[in-house]
Amino acid sequence: MDDCTIPLGNRLHGEVTPPCSKSYAQRALAAALLASGRTTLRGIELCRDTRSAISAIEALGAKVEIVNDNTLIIEGGLKPKTDTLNVGESGLAARLFTPIASLHNSPITIEGEGTLRHRPMSMMVEPLKELGVMVRDGGGRLPIEVCGPMRGGKVIVDGSMSSQFITGLLIALPMAGRDTTIEVKGAVSTPYLDMTLDTIERFGVEVMYNEGDYTQFYIEAGQRYEGIDYTIESDWSSAAAIMVAAAIAGEVTIKNISMLSRQADTAICRALERAGASLIIEENSITVAHRKLEAFDFDATQCPDLFPVLVALAAAAEGVSEIKGISRLRGKESDRGEVLRREYTKLGIDIELDYDEDIMRIVGGMPCVADVDSHDDHRIAMSLAITALSLEEPLKIKNKECVSKSYPSFFEDLELLKAGANE
Numbered sequence: 027m028d029d030c031t032i033p034l035g036n037r038l039h040g041e042v043t044p045p046c047s048k049s050y051a052q053r054a055l056a057a058a059l060l061a062s063g064r065t066t067l068r069g070i071e072l073c074r075d076t077r078s079a080i081s082a083i084e085a086l087g088a089k090v091e092i093v094n095d096n097t098l099i100i101e102g103g104l105k106p107k108t109d110t111l112n113v114g115e116s117g118l119a120a121r122l123f124t125p126i127a128s129l130h131n132s133p134i135t136i137e138g139e140g141t142l143r144h145r146p147m148s149m150m151v152e153p154l155k156e157l158g159v160m161v162r163d164g165g166g167r168l169p170i171e172v173c174g175p176m177r178g179g180k181v182i183v184d185g186s187m188s189s190q191f192i193t194g195l196l197i198a199l200p201m202a203g204r205d206t207t208i209e210v211k212g213a214v215s216t217p218y219l220d221m222t223l224d225t226i227e228r229f230g231v232e233v234m235y236n237e238g239d240y241t242q243f244y245i246e247a248g249q250r251y252e253g254i255d256y257t258i259e260s261d262w263s264s265a266a267a268i269m270v271a272a273a274i275a276g277e278v279t280i281k282n283i284s285m286l287s288r289q290a291d292t293a294i295c296r297a298l299e300r301a302g303a304s305l306i307i308e309e310n311s312i313t314v315a316h317r318k319l320e321a322f323d324f325d326a327t328q329c330p331d332l333f334p335v336l337v338a339l340a341a342a343a344e345g346v347s348e349i350k351g352i353s354r355l356r357g358k359e360s361d362r363g364e365v366l367r368r369e370y371t372k373l374g375i376d377i378e379l380d381y382d383e384d385i386m387r388i389v390g391g392m393p394c395v396a397d398v399d400s401h402d403d404h405r406i407a408m409s410l411a412i413t414a415l416s417l418e419e420p421l422k423i424k425n426k427e428c429v430s431k432s433y434p435s436f437f438e439d440l441e442l443l444k445a446g447a448n449e
Contacts, residue, residue, distance in 0.1 A: 032316075033417070033418050038277070038415070038443040038447055039276050040442060040443045040445075040446030040447075041279045042268050042278060042280055042439050042442075043281045043282050044261050044280060045261055045432070045433055046071045046260055047262070048073055048075045048432055049118065049289070050221060050258050051258050052116070055067070055082075056083065056126060056194075057225055057226055057231075057251050058083065058100040058251075059083040060102060060104060060126070060229075062103075062252060064101055065100045065102065065229075065253040066100075067098045067100065068256070068257040069259070072095065073432050073434055074432075074434075075114065075115070075118070075432060077114070078112075078113050078116045078119050084107075085108050086111070087103045087104050087107060100253075104201075106127070110137060111135065111136045113137070113138050114139050115141055117142060117190060118190050120136060122190060123136065124136050124154070125150075125154065125197070125199070126194065126197065128154055128157075128159040128172045128176040128198065129176050129202070130174050135170070136171075141360065143167060143168055146187060147163065147168055150163075150191050153182070153183050154172060156180075156181045157176045157179055157181055157202070158175070158179070159172050159174050160173040176199070177202060177203045178202035178204035178205060178245070179204055180207045183209070185210040185214060186213075188214070189213060189218045189219050192219060193222040199247075200247070200248075201247075201248075201251075202247050203247055205245065207245075208242065208243040211241075214327065219240055223235075226251070229252060229254055230250065230254075231249045231250075259283075259289075262287060262290075263405075265280045265283050266294040266332055267335050268443075270335045270338050271440065271443075272314040273319065274338070275416070276443070277315040278315075282310060285307055291329050291332055293329045294332055297322060297324045298314060301343050302317050319343040321345030321347040321390060326350060326351040327354060328351075330351055330355060331405060333355060333363075333405075334362065334366060334403075334408065335409055335412065337349070338409045338410075338412040340388035340390055341373075341390055341393060344390050345390055346387055346388065346389050346390070350383075352381065352384055365401045367379055369401075369410060370393075372398055373395075373396055374391065374392075374394040375393055377389075395418075395421065397424070399424040399425070400423055400425045400426055404432050404433070407428050408436055410423050411437065
C-alpha cells in the first residue's frame, strides 16, 4: 500500500505507552491473594478484566487498596467472604480462580457475564474431581460450583483448547495438601504457561518441569507465596494493535515493551517483518513505520489473540496472506474466525476459512465503507478500527466501547497519534 492511499487525517505519528499486561496482572493478583504479607503491584491498568480479577480476590479474602491509577497494595489471605464469585467477562479469571476457590472447604459458585456465559469450561470439571473437589457445573459452561479442599495427587488435563485452566492449577496446587503431578495432553498457548511460571517464581513458589516440554509438571505441596513489590510490564497484545496501525498508516514508537518479554504476542514482530514493515527494536521500545506491505504467511497457533490485528495487517497487504491456527478462535469472546470473515466481507475484503488445513486466507485490497459490528469483542473492535485508517470516511463500529475490556484508551491513543501526524 502506497503512502498516498492513506487519507491525510488518518496518518499516525508519535509515541504510545500501552496499558499493562492484563495476563500478567491477573496472575500477579491471584498470587498476591495467596501470599502472606503485603504485595505492591505497580503499573496496573484498571481495564475491565483487571477490575474483575480485583473483585475476585477481594471476594476470596484479600484486602485491596487502590493507591492511585496504577498502584495497588494487597494484603493476602484466602478467606472467602461470599459463596458467589463473579468474574465478569474474563475467561482467564474464570479458569484461574476456579482452582483457587477449590482450595477452600466451603461451596463457592463461579459466575460470569455476557459472552463468558457461552465460553467452554468443561475442561475443568473432571480434573478438579480427580483432585478431590466436589463440582457441579452448568453443562460445560458457567456457573460452576466447587467445594474443596483440593487435595492434590495425579491428574490428566486436556490442554488443547486453552492453557488458562492449567495456569489456575499451577497457581493453586502449591498450597494443596499433597504433592501433585499434572500430565497435560496437547498443550497450546505455551508462552502463557511461561508467564505463569515466571509470576509464581517471583512470589517464591517453584514448579518442576522439563524446560521446553509442557507435558508434565510436578508441584510440591505446602509451599508459601510471599508478598513482593512488583511492576507489571506493558501488554504486547495491546502494543500489537498500535504496531499494526503504524505499519499501515505512519510511524509510531511503542514504549515500555521489550523483546525479552515472555508474552506470546511478541510474535507480532515476525509478522510485521514478513509483511515488509520497518521495525527499529531498542531495549525498551520499538518503532514501527509504514512501508509497502506484501502478503505473508504466519502461524498464530500459540498466539491466537493476534489473529484480529493480523487480519487488519493482511487486509492492507498486497496479495493473499495465510494465517494458521483458526481452530483456536472458537472459544474466545466471539467465534473470531467467523466474525472476522463476516465483518471484513462487509468492507470488501475476502476471507476464506479452511478448517481442514486450519488456515485463514485473506485477500488484501482497498476496503470500502460499511457499518460493522464488534460483536462485543474488544480485539475485533480494534482490528476494524485499524482497517478504517485506510478509508476517507469514518467507519461506524457497533459497540466499539468494548475495547475497555483490555485497552480503555485505545481510541484516544489513535486520535493523539493522528494529531501528531498533523502537527
